[in-house]
Each structure stands twice: as C-alpha cells, then as structure tokens.
Amino acid sequence: MIKKKSIIVLCLFTSCFSKAQETITREPVTESMVIEQEKLCKDKNEIQKIENEIESFLDTVSIEHLKKQVNDNLTYYLNNRGTILEALNNNQKEIDKRINSELKLYLPNEEKYIDKENIHLKLVNNNHIQYRDTIQKGTYFNQLFEYNKSFIKPQVMNSGFATYNFENEETTLPYYSLNSHSEQDLRIMNIYYHDGTEKNVPVPIEPHSFPLNSIPVEKMKHVDSLQMEFKIRYLTKIDSIHFEKNEIGVQKGAFKLLKMEDNYVEYETPNAYDPYLEAYYYTNEGRALKTRFSISNLSVETPEQEYNEMLNYIKITSEYINGVNTKEQAFLTLKYLDLKNHNGSLKNAKKDRVTLEGNVNSFTLYVENRSDTITFLTTLKNNSPVKGLYLHKLEDKTEFINKDGKVITSIPSSINFVYSQQTGYHSDKYFYTKGIEERDYYYLDQDKQVVSQLPYSQIEYLCPSILLAREKGKEGFQLLSAEDNRLLSDKTFTRYIVQRYTGVGILLYNDEGSFLLYDQNDKLVTENSKTVTEITLKKASSY
Template sequence: MIKKLLIIVVFMLFSVAQAQEKVTEEMLKEQEQLCVDKYDIERIEKDIHSFIDTLSIKEIKKRLKTNFNYIVNNKDTIIKQLQYYRVAEDNRFERDTKHYTLEEERYEKKKNIKSTLVNNNHLHYRDTVQNGAYFEQLFKDNASSLKNKVRNNGATVFKFSSEKTIQPYYSLNQHSEKELKIRNIYYHDGTVNNTPTSIPSHSFPLNSIPIDQMKHVDSIQLEFKIKYVSKIDTIHFNKSDIGVKKGNFKLLKMEKNYVEYETPNDYYPYHKGSILEKVFYTSEGKVLENEYSLSNISLKTLEEDYKGRLNYRKINYEYVKDATTKKQIFRILKYLSLKYINADIKNSKKERVLVKGNVNALTLYLENRRDTITFLATLKNEAPVTKLYTHKLENKTEFIDKNGKIITSIPYPISFYYSSVLDEHSKNIFFTDTKRVKDRTYYFLNKEQQQINEIPYDIIQFLCPSIIVVEEKNKEGYKLLSTQTNKLLSNKTFTRYFVMRFSDKRIYMYDSKNSYVLYDQNDELVTKNSTNVKSIRLVKEDY
C-alpha cells in the first residue's frame, strides 16, 4: 500500500497544529492507547533508537533541521516521487481491469455467510484445545518453555499427533484470545506451582509458553477467555448504488471486474463495524472469486501529501530544538510518530478490489458484537520423563537431568540431524554447528545411560528410522550404523545405496560386484519404514 511505502518512522509526514507544546508522559500514553497495532509501537521505538543512539544531541537537532530544509528546497522532486508511486499503483489496476468472458469467470461455491460467521465455533475450538492439546518441553538459554503441538492459525486447527486438520466455521482472529493465564504447573516430582500467572495471548497456540523452573513439567492448566463473533450486520450494494452511502460505507466504482468503496474513518480490524467478509456477485447472482486488493489508500492529494511532509519535519525540529536530553528527544519523536500513525488511519478510507469476473453486486458482512467465554484446558507433555534433556545455549550445549542438574556438556551449539527421507529430526543423533559441513562432529545421545558418545563417522543419510548410512573419515565407501545402539550393523563396506520410495520400499546396498537387500533379526525385509532393526542379514540379489 502507498501508506506503507511512504512511512519511514522518524521522518514521517504529519499535519498538525504547529504551536509548540511540551510532550508529557501522559500525552505519550494517550497516543499509545489509541494505536490499534501494538507492533507499530515496537517498530517506532526501534527506529528512533537506531536514529538517535549513535548521535549527539547537537547532531540530532542538525539532522532534523537538514531534513526540514530538504523538504522546503525540493518540493517538485518530492511531488514527482509521490506521483510515481500513485501512477504505478493505478497502472496495476488499469492493466488488470477488464471484461471477463463467461469461460474466464471464476466462481466460488455459494454458502450461507451468516451461519458461517456466527455459530458455535468457539465451542468447537474449546473442545479441540481441551481434548487434544500437548506440548514439547524445551530448555534454551537458561529458561524452560513449552512448545504447543496443537496450532490454530486462525483458519484451521491442526493436530500433529493425529495429523488431522479441523476447519473452523469462522476464523478466530488475533484479538480472540484474552487474559490467558497459567493456573497450575504440575512438575514430575509432584510439586505444583498454583500461583496464577498471566502470559501474552500470542503464547498459545502459535508460540512457546514460558515456565519458571528448569525441570520436567508433566502438565499445565491454562485459563482461556475467548471473544467470539455473536452477531453480524450486512450492507448490500448493487451497481446502481454507485455514489450511495449506506451506513459508514460508500460505493465509489463498480465496473467490469473492479470495485472501489469508501470505508469508515476508524476502519481497522477488529471492532464493531469492521469487515468480516466481502462477497462479490455477477448479474446472475453467482459468487465471484476475489483476485486481490490494495486497501486503505489515502484520499489526500499530492499537494496535501507534500504539505504533510513539510509540516511534520518542521514540527520534529521545532519540538526537539529545546530538548536537553536524549530521553526527552525519544519521548517527543515517539509521541509525534504515534500521533501521525493514529491520524493516518483516519485518512485511509478507500478499498479497491479486483475479482475474477464481471461484478454487479457486493455484500459486506460486518462485526456487530463479540461475546466472551471462559474455559480451562490441561496441556500434557507428549514426552515421558527421561534421564537426560538438552539445554541449548549460545556457545555451548548442556545435558541436564529431569531436575535441571548438569550431567555433561560440549563447548558448541548443536542441531539434531534432519532426515529428508523420514521428514523428521532424529531424537538421538546430533552434530556441532560449524561454519563448514566437513568440520562437523556427530554425536549419539543415550538418554537412558546419560551418555554422549562421539560418532567416528560422517553422517550421510537415513535409510530408515533404525539405520543410517555413514562414511569413514578420509576413506571411500559406506557403512551401516544402528541409530539405536550406535554400532555398525555390518563390517562390509558398500559403494552405493538406493531406497525404493514407492513400490516395496526395500533398501538396496551395492559393492563393486553385487547388490544386496537387508533382512532384520526376525528375518523380515528391511524397508524405509523399519523402526526396530537390531541386526541385519545381507541377501544377494541379481541386477
């Protein structure tokens, strides 16, 4: 969007009264509360720090004055730049605006949007979390966290343990989960932390949940509050409604495959009146697929845009010129930046959409009300208590017991080996993270015996979960190593290997004269899916 292209936080545009005022903490907090996207606050702080931290106060003031003078002295150049962005955007729409033939039109299956948007999906979501939530415990940088194994990306719920995807009836958006709390933490040793602890709502289900102690957690009890859409409103526009305003929306254009309409000044997801769904129709009432849109385009003219830049840089300089500390400068620039963004949302009112067919009507489904439910869910550790855990640090790796006691360590960060054949990471084979692959050292992790043993080979590839192909250092040829015992399964050296992926999935090993298939200790054929191979027998095959 144009807005996003033109914003550079410290040097943004903003047209406000030019009378100087002292920026107080209360004024700053007011703008922070008005900011609809809290990520903008973090971004502004980061950008301001990158601007002022390496400069003296005198240099900061000089830069701000230089920026203002540049705008004053280069009006024509700046307006040409603004015009270039607008023309480029207009050209994109003009290029793709056209009449569609009947064969080209793309339709979506018509559905009852009202019942889709408002139903019992929040209960479905609750049941999904309560019945199938597990976690993997991680130890990193002297902290413990729980990585969730059920994820809700807003459109689907995917349960890793069953590899099943559940499609909710409406999307749970980023503002659905409120006041997430850990009620109880149950540790393996029978101790319980029952102090209610609030955690950021984004920690579940997409991110890891922080835990206070470095020891094995059996389960945790979470309290959820979910705000769900319980009532919606609709606004319908026909092509004959061009220029008509209905509620806070106004239809501006509807021609060929192009629609343009004006949104409310306070348009931003998610609140009463925000758009949950938009549906486009042909003259026959068929539902058209939405191609793409550029939303929230500013309605300001080029001259207004330029004056905004001019006023904002002038205000930046005038507000800062009497500041005596960097703390004051930081507060001033953050206040002005937030004030700009909050005002800019009100100036961003127009949405432009292309669809895959000739559009004749549009229905907007708007949020009217959200209600709240509260429920408790117990998340369980998917792994049992073991005798050894991996604790990753920046420059080394520690191996700790279930109570956090260090058993051993190596002076390198590590990664567990990933197998493209199995599409998963090994649970007991890892290597040191080095710049060059050939400098890696491979290790075998024996949790039961609390041992870390170096593997004196280079890892080449997994053949199956029980067997890996290894290469002797500085020697040609391949060996077969057990992933369960870290011992060679055969003294024979092979020249190449091949895994049948789609037919019988058997494994072929070759030397200079023969080919072999593998049989395990139970005289069963070893395939890419074999999981409990303790010994092998080589059987020659003609080829």
C-alpha cells in the same frame, strides 16, 4: 498511497540534508496524556504492540542518538520536499497504471463467477465453542532453546480427527480454527518448571502465537506445564451494506460509492485494518463475480496533503523528543505520540479499488454489528519427558544444556540430526556438522550427558534400527545401532540391496560373499525393522 508511519519507523529513515533546523522543545508528556490516548484507542492489542515496538527500539539507541535521528529526519523532510512529493506521485501513478491495465468491458461468455456462501453461517457460528472445548481437553507442546531464549511450540492438528501415536501411546486431539474475523487475547498465567519453581505473574503474548507460532517463556530450563488464559472475541451479529450502480456519491454509514463502471468499483471506507468482513460483487443478473485485482486502505488525500500532514507530524515529534532526557521519558513520549497518531488516523477515510472478471452492477459489504467475548483457561503439558541434555541453538555454535539450563558441553557449529528423505526416518541421537562432503558426526548420549565425536564421514539409514556408517579414509561401510552407538558386526561391506520385488530382507555384500540379516529373535531383518538390537549374518549363497 503511503500510510502514516509510526515514530520508530520514521526514526530509522536515513537522510541527507544541507542545513540544520532551530531546536524547539515542548512541555514533557505526562502520564495523564498517555492514559487519555489509551482510552481513545479501541484496539487494546494495538497498545501492546506499540509498547513492544518502543521497548525493542529503545534497547538499541541512546537518548542522544534518538534526538539526532528525529531531528535529522525533520531536516530531511524540510529539505527534500520535491523528492518526497515525486515518490508519492509515482506511487499513485503505479497504482493507476495497474488498475487501468485491468479495465475492460466484458462479453457475457468472458465473465467468471464464484459461488456465494451463506455469509451469516460462515461468520456467526459456534466455532469459538469448538475451539475452546478441544483446547481444554488437552494441549501439548515441545520446548525449544534458541539464542539464549526458551520457547514452547504448541502441538495441535488443524482437522477434526483425533490421532493415536502407537510409539508413545498418546492421542493428539484436533484443533478447530477460529473464524477468520474472531480475535483472541492470550496470557500465560502460570509456568511450572521441573525443578519445582513457578512463575505466577501473568504475561501477555502475541495474539497469533497460538497455535502455530513459538511462544517465549522466561527461563532456560525444562517446563513441565503452563496455564494459559484465552479471551476470544467473536461475532454475534452482522449487517450488510448494498450499493447499486446508480448510487455514485451516495454515503451509507462509513462507506461511500465513488465509481462503478464496466468491471471497476471504487469506494470510501473507514480507516481500519479490516473495514468490512466480506464483499460480493454482482452482475446485472445477480451472479457473484470473481475478483481480478484489489487494493485497499488507499489515501483519499492528494500527495501535497499527505506531505504536509506528515511534515507536521514529524515537527511535533521532534519538539517532544527534544525535551526528553531519560529512557523512561522517551518511552512515555513515544507511546503518547504513536497512540495519538493511531487514534487520529482512524478519523481519516480510506478507499478501496477493485477490478472484477465481469461487468459489475452492484456489490454488498458485510460489516460487524455486535460481538461478544468468552474467557477460559487451559493447561499445556510438555510433550517430552525430562532429558539429560537439551539443544541450545546459537548463531555460531550449539550448546547442550541440562534441565536447569546449565551448559554441559558445546559444538562450535550448527548441527543437523541424521535424517532420511526417502523414508522419513530421523535420529535424535546422531548428528553432524559442516558441509555435505566434509561432515563430522557425533553421538548424543542422554543418559550419560555426553556428546561423543565419531570416526565416520557418512551415516545413513538402512532400516529404522540400523545405520550404515562409513569410516573416514576407508572404503566400505559398517552396521551401526541406531540407538546406542554400537557396531552390530565387525565386518565391512561394499554394497547392499533392499529386496522389495525379488524377495524379502536385506542383502549385504563383501569379499566373503553375500549375506542376509537376522535379528536377535532370528527374524529376517527388512527395511521396516524397528527393534533390532543384535544381528546374525547368514550366508546367502544363492545370490
């Protein structure tokens, strides 16, 4: 069923209405009212999430517009009771239809089973210690600049093996995942910029930012390193709740069995994002069944009850918002209402509905009994040295900024660096704009802090250190250094062959004949040559 929404979501509803409502105003929300709701909220991450959503929302609306949205929404609910009830009923019917299509009495040879894991070993272990130890041994990041914001992207491996990069002579340490039911609170404690400035005010960041997502940092300039605080909550003890088929209506803790028949189970749960950790469903012989379909956090109320509850919630919201005159008051009011809504909703039971690939006779739920917390600090270091120019991606252009965030030049387009899908070679110096057929190519000179437009319509890799460049309006291609925007030969060629099976080396053809490439040390150039700075063409008369 439809879950109770935050005030911000409700404010975003569009509505058609036929009559205005009398304006009712409540006394203003006070700090003490908000503090009381904060104390009742067990999930401190929820408080931060609510605050972030409200701040983002209030940045987009005026107080007048906020009041109008809330009151329009109230009018819509009052004038469209039938439409809303129909939507709630239809939602319930769709779920029933899906469940009914899955119901079946299975024959023994039709059932499908899963292997049961050691749940205690899976959920209660020392993964949080491995996680801490590997992170503290050293973690690196890449820095990105996009849409007038700076981000760091952690560089980690999700495996137990350390790797060594021979090009930059760096070892990447493995990253051990936390258990799926562990939680982490993250804060950036200190940011150290290359220009010697620091930011020492702790800033909370999204719990799931590390290590897979980009993390925002305040200033658009090169970060040498930053210090992060990790607070990890992990399970230390779990309990199990077991229901048999003959226990319909039995309540065990916050769980109640509602129905168990053939391959179907339905039971009440507490109103929580994750009311239990794991679930196993068993046949009469004790074999664990494979789940066919499940849906959780469903309302146990009727559509009529849901509508009345939501209408009352919207009325209260309207009455509080009508007395708001500043953004500060709006923030306090919305925070109070959202926290009160969140805390109140936790008292309402929800239910799960599950179909299995076999006949179910019992099931076991595993729930948290006790948890503990460890806190530690680690330093993340920039994986890249200071550059002459950094890319700043915007909607309609690409800026090139220096290490202090100053714009040096820009391109009125998004850009892509030259890349070979066949070999995986990629350039950090040559890039292009526009479409595939009409590309403009550029060269990025980090040392001189210059971006130069090139006269080519096509550039692709011949080997890691040599590019093939086709000049606009001309036939054939020339050989271009992959490093320093320099032609390696004044000759133009019409075709080439990378010899893999009939010999070694690279054959180039033009009107003068065929040639083999040799490097500055008179070594034959192959498709894997990485250090070519000069070339010599030697006639390959036998080809």
